[in-house]
Each structure stands twice: as C-alpha cells, then as structure tokens.
Amino acid sequence: MAADRQWITTPINRPLLRGAIELETTSQGLLPHRLPGWARAQCADPLLAMVESQPSGVRLVFRTRATAIELDVLPTRRIYAGFPPRPDGIYDLCVDGRLVRQSGVAGGNVMHVDMATGSVRCEAGVPGTLSFDGLTTDDKLVEIWLPHNEMAELVALRTDAPVAAIEGAGLKxxxxxxxxxxxxxxxxxxxxxxxxxxxxxxxxxxxxxxxxxxxxxxxxxxxxxxxxxxxxxxxxxxxxxxxxxxxxxxxxxxxxxxxxxxxxxxxxxxxxxxxxxxxxxxxxxxxxxxxxxxxxxxxxxxxxxxxxxxxxxxxxxxxxxxxxxxxxxxxxxxxxxxxxxxxxxxxxxxxxxxxxxxxxxxxxxxxxxxxxxxxxxxxxxxxxxxxxxxxxxxxxxx
The missing domain is CATH 3.40.50.1110 (SGNH hydrolase)
Structure with missing residues (x-):
C-alpha cells in the first residue's frame, strides 16, 4: 500500500457485487457462492462445494474517479497429486466495458488433492493484495472480475477516491x-x-x-x-x-x-x-x-x-x-x-x-x-x- 496516498476503505457488500447468489461471512471477509446455503446442504459432494465457490462470472462493479485501486483477497488454490500444476487465478479489470488490466495475487490457501484416494489436505495461507494503478481521473465504470477457477475471499477494497455502487445499470x-x-x-x-x-x-x-x-x-x-x-x-x-x-x-x-x-x-x-x-x-x-x-x-x-x-x-x-x-x-x-x-x-x-x-x-x-x-x-x-x-x-x- 502506497504510504503517500489518502486511501478510502469501502465495505464490500451486496450492492458492489454482480453474479453471486449468496455471500458468506468468513473470518477473513466475504466468500461469494453461486449456490445458496440450503442447496449446498443438500449435497455433500466435495467437487460441487469447490466449483460453486469458484466465482465464475462474479465481479465487483462500481463508479469512481480513483486512479488507484487495491483489493485484499484470500485465494484458495488446488494442487492435484501426480498431475501438472494448475495456473493461478487471474483478476480482470474492466473500465467502461474494456479490459484494461490483468493481475494475480500472492499468498492464499492451498488444497492438496489426491484424486486416487479422495483425500484433501488444506494448507492455510494469508491474504494478498491486488493493485491497479495509473487509472484516469475521470468518472468511470469499474469492474473487477474474480477468477473463474479458484476461490477468492474478499477482504478489503481501497481506492484513492470515493466509490459509488451501481443500481441496476439498465441491463437485462x-x-x-x-x-x-x-x-x-x-x-x-x-x-x-x-x-x-x-x-x-x-x-x-x-x-x-x-x-x-x-x-x-x-x-x-x-x-x-x-x-x-x-x-x-x-x-x-x-x-x-x-x-x-x-x-x-x-x-x-x-x-x-x-x-x-x-x-x-x-x-x-x-x-x-x-x-x-x-x-x-x-x-x-x-x-x-x-x-x-x-x-x-x-x-x-x-x-x-x-x-x-x-x-x-x-x-x-x-x-x-x-x-x-x-x-x-x-x-x-x-x-x-x-x-x-x-x-x-x-x-x-x-x-x-x-x-x-x-x-x-x-x-x-x-x-x-x-x-x-x-x-x-x-x-x-x-x-x-x-x-x-x-x-x-x-x-x-x-
């Protein structure tokens, strides 16, 4: 985090998010789900639990004049025993509908999966920070698309200008x-x-x-x-x-x-x-x-x-x-x-x-x-x- 900036921390909540069915409050922040809790309770399949919590299509959406954005996230990555490593998740930054930046984040949890035995060993990690800098000062529509292939707990959103949630946006x-x-x-x-x-x-x-x-x-x-x-x-x-x-x-x-x-x-x-x-x-x-x-x-x-x-x-x-x-x-x-x-x-x-x-x-x-x-x-x-x-x-x- 740049010390010379006046950062504004905006609570991450439902009005800022698109594409999630439910938000779970965790010890770190918010975990987007694509199935509601009652549905998850009806199926104990670990594969379903993993994929529904991978936020494909989920994104933060807001208007701002900020030139710098930071997002603290706790990713959960998977390593499959005996198989090639999977790429880390990518976060896409779109401004006024155009993809302008892509980035990843360090840190996070790791799930070690043995497909032969079905065993899963979890290794706890710490949140990392995603940074986007050098944006224009004009008012703009910002979307941060979360990785489609790994869990991402949302911890904190910081900007150097105020953030406004979008109501509806007029799209079907x-x-x-x-x-x-x-x-x-x-x-x-x-x-x-x-x-x-x-x-x-x-x-x-x-x-x-x-x-x-x-x-x-x-x-x-x-x-x-x-x-x-x-x-x-x-x-x-x-x-x-x-x-x-x-x-x-x-x-x-x-x-x-x-x-x-x-x-x-x-x-x-x-x-x-x-x-x-x-x-x-x-x-x-x-x-x-x-x-x-x-x-x-x-x-x-x-x-x-x-x-x-x-x-x-x-x-x-x-x-x-x-x-x-x-x-x-x-x-x-x-x-x-x-x-x-x-x-x-x-x-x-x-x-x-x-x-x-x-x-x-x-x-x-x-x-x-x-x-x-x-x-x-x-x-x-x-x-x-x-x-x-x-x-x-x-x-x-x-």
Whole structure:
C-alpha cells in the first residue's frame, strides 16, 4: 500500500457485487457462492462445494474517479497429486466495458488433492493484495472480475477516491447454467469464458451457474434458477450426465422435464433456451464414465464406457441431443418461449478439425471466444431466442 496516498476503505457488500447468489461471512471477509446455503446442504459432494465457490462470472462493479485501486483477497488454490500444476487465478479489470488490466495475487490457501484416494489436505495461507494503478481521473465504470477457477475471499477494497455502487445499470439479466465449459474450464481469464464473452457482446448482465462436473439436473440447481431474478435463461445440459454415467435414458427424460418445470415455476414466460452439448468426439457414440489419464505429462480424458451398452439405456451425446430436441419440441406446443439449440452449431466437426479439444473434453481459450461469439449471434441477435429487447423478468417466487 502506497504510504503517500489518502486511501478510502469501502465495505464490500451486496450492492458492489454482480453474479453471486449468496455471500458468506468468513473470518477473513466475504466468500461469494453461486449456490445458496440450503442447496449446498443438500449435497455433500466435495467437487460441487469447490466449483460453486469458484466465482465464475462474479465481479465487483462500481463508479469512481480513483486512479488507484487495491483489493485484499484470500485465494484458495488446488494442487492435484501426480498431475501438472494448475495456473493461478487471474483478476480482470474492466473500465467502461474494456479490459484494461490483468493481475494475480500472492499468498492464499492451498488444497492438496489426491484424486486416487479422495483425500484433501488444506494448507492455510494469508491474504494478498491486488493493485491497479495509473487509472484516469475521470468518472468511470469499474469492474473487477474474480477468477473463474479458484476461490477468492474478499477482504478489503481501497481506492484513492470515493466509490459509488451501481443500481441496476439498465441491463437485462441473463442467467446461464451449464457444465465445466460454461464454468470456464481452460479459458484464459474470467472475462474470457464463453458466457462472459457472449454477455459482453449482447450487452446483458451475466449470472453464471456453470458448475464444473455438476450440470446433473439436480433439483436444488433448478430451484436456485427458479428463485433467482432473471430476464433471460439458458441451460446447457448433457455432457456431465455422460461424464459421471449418472443416469439411464429412462430417468433422463423425466428429469429434464422436472428441471424445466421447476424453472418455469419462477419464470413462467421468460425466454428459455435449452442447449445440447458441443461436439466431443470421445463421447458422441460412446457412453461414460469419463476417465482421466496422463500422457507425456499432459492430462487427457477418455471414454471408459462401452458403445454396446447404449441399447440398454446408457447415455451418449447423440442420445442426449435427440432427447433434448424432442423434449423441447413437445414443450414448445404449450410454451412458445422455450427454444432448443444444438451445441454443435457452437463447436462442430469443422471446428474440431481446426481447433481440437486439447484434453479431448474442454475447449481452449481461442475456442471459448469462438463459442461465445457464436452464442451471442445465435441466441441474442434481434428476434433470436434470447433477444434482450424481448426478455422481461417474470419471476413470481420470493
């Protein structure tokens, strides 16, 4: 902290934050969550606990004339035994909608994870300080996007000029739910995830409920969507059902209907887009589960299921796309505001030939941008399913 500056400390609270469902008060400060406490209590899965507390899409938003900003944060990083180290989280600073700085922060907690045994050993750390200096003195809209891939407890916000929270900002709210790809796996930074790219292009305010490994038609996720104010809603379903080998075809259809029924309880007429998975060659015709493996020091994934088991009801991406398209077509007879998008129009055969999935499962940073740009064009353009000019909040619960 520069000693010659007159710093103003602003309490970090709900009015300063976008994209979080709930804020937990910790011994250090505030921990943003993307599922509410009652939902977290219904599932003891440690993977879900980790990914929902990674603040993909969560950002501090305020107006200020400050030329210097400091944010004290306590990150929690992961180290997986036997696997290559994961990159540290990146914080993106946007000014008036433009990305102007990127930075990381030292310190923090470390979780040592052994995937073979399931054991987790936590190593406590201390908060670090994120610093952005040399900004202009004019009044500006500032957004600090938190890392999409590591926890970040918010400790203190300091500036050299007053901060004002933004009320509403006049943007429609887009709530999106999906898997690790929607969460941002392998994106370069928090504003580089495909939902963040699509939201910026469309001029909408993002609430990202992409939950790595946990787009599993969980009822508590549907109820969270139901209870969250939103003008435009999309759900991208399928790949995690195959990854985990979580259900068979008999259970899949009713589970999708139930998930959509719950969303409609709170958002009866909001534009609702159901998207199927992007192309993933290992699982197009081969069911799960998905198994990790190391090859030449790289983490790769393979399909561990047997294609012969599809006739017995095991799910593949081909089966899921067919099921989702039929379900949406059926529901559209009574619900004119529900729409279907084949994920292969976002990333298909030609794209895979040019930009193969590096680990066979997740797109890289370049492909995140491609998917985000295509989604913005197909979903948010004039008269498209999520056209912001048509969306109107209609949540009737809470």
């Amino acid at each position: 709210t887009w709530l999106h739910h999906g898997s690790s790809i929607s969460h941002g796996s392998d994106a370069a930074s928090p504003t580089g995830t495909w939902p963040a790219i699509a939201a910026a292009l469309a001029g909408v305010s993002l609430v990202n409920l992409g939950l790595g490994g946990n787009a599993l038609l969980d009822p508590f996720t549907a109820r969270t969507i139901r209870d969250t104010p939103a003008d435009l809603i999309s759900v991208k379903l399928g790949i995690n059902l195959v990854n985990t080998d979580a259900m068979r075809l008999r259970a899949f259809g009713p589970a999708v209907h139930g998930f959509l029924d719950t969303i409609r309880e709170g958002h009866p007429t909001a534009p609702l887009l159901v998207a199927s998975p992007i192309l993933c060659p290992i699982h197009e015709a081969t069911p799960g589960p998905t198994a990790p493996e190391l090859a030449d020091g790289r983490l790769l994934y393979r399909a561990a299921g047997d294609p012969c088991e599809v006739v017995a009801g095991k799910l593949t991406l081909e089966v899921i796309r067919d099921g989702l398209s039929r379900i949406v077509a059926q529901r559209a007879l009574a619900d004119p505001n529900i729409h279907y998008l084949d994920g292969r129009v976002l990333y298909g055969e030609a794209d895979h030939a040019a930009l193969p999935l590096p680990d066979r499962l997740h797109p890289d940073a370049v492909t995140h941008r491609l998917i985000g740009e295509r989604f913005a064009e197909l979903a948010f353009a004039s008269a498209a399913p999520l056209d912001p000019a048509q969306g109107k909040a209609d949540r009737i619960s809470g």
